[in-house]
Amino acid sequence: MKTNSPKQYSLVFFLMLVIGFLSLQISCSSDETSEEVMAVEEEIEAEIEEEVSEVEEEVAQPCSNVSDFIFNEKEGLVTVEFEEAEFSEDWKLKPDGTNVSGAGYMVWEGAQHLGEPGNGKARFMIKIENAGTYQFLWKSAVKIGDNGTDHNDTWLRFNDADDFYAKNGTSIVYPKDTGKTPNPEGATKDGWFKIYRSGSNLDFKWQASTFDNNGHDVFVVFENPGTYLMEVSARSSGHGIDKFVLFNTSRTKAEAIADSNELSKVTCN
Ligand SMILES: [Ca+2]
Incomplete structure (x- = not known):
């Protein structure tokens, strides 16, 4: 304030x-x-x-500490460079690549945590003015090997939002251990979804899916204006993440991922 x-x-x-x-x-x-x-x-x-x-x-003092950053939603969009958070040491900032923005991308170079979320956590505070349902997407790449189904995912959780689910058509699933069912096939635990990208093109692209072999899109519900916590934790090594967006379902995906979009305004916690 x-x-x-x-x-x-x-x-x-x-x-x-x-x-x-x-x-x-x-x-x-x-x-x-x-x-x-x-x-x-x-x-x-x-x-x-x-x-x-x-x-x-x-x-007015600019935010000097990245852990105090609050990213402010505007007109239904939240646009954040993924590297704009405090990361533990096994997350590495890489400035290489032509298809990335900001200071580069973060990639997990520690041990894999395929069944155990909560390791190598990073936090993003999101301030929502326009309450509603938002879709989540990130721009990520496979940076180890040449197989699009390995080194392609990271854990994600919205613990204090009003709802966090994934949807494909009429199928809606919830993370495990939230008391809500059904749960997706594949890794999920303690309210975390495994968020993956797929396909043989390993370069950075916009995709955030959960549910193995049955890609469900990921949604968060913020019923009231306020500041909410988004958490990320390490799963696959070699999964590089450049940027993420949250967009109100009144906006289109194309609007949300346009390169010309301004980054969300940062205020201090
Ligand atoms: Ca970036």
């Missing part, structure tokens, strides 16, 4: 004194009509507002 600094308060107090003094001068002048007085007052108020907002910009 932004707080006003003593400098801001003293400036505002000073400006209030100025406007009070000027108002007094104006009201004492018998030559001015009341319309002119109001016009002058409005002008002074506008100048003060401008001055205050300039000071606010000046004193």
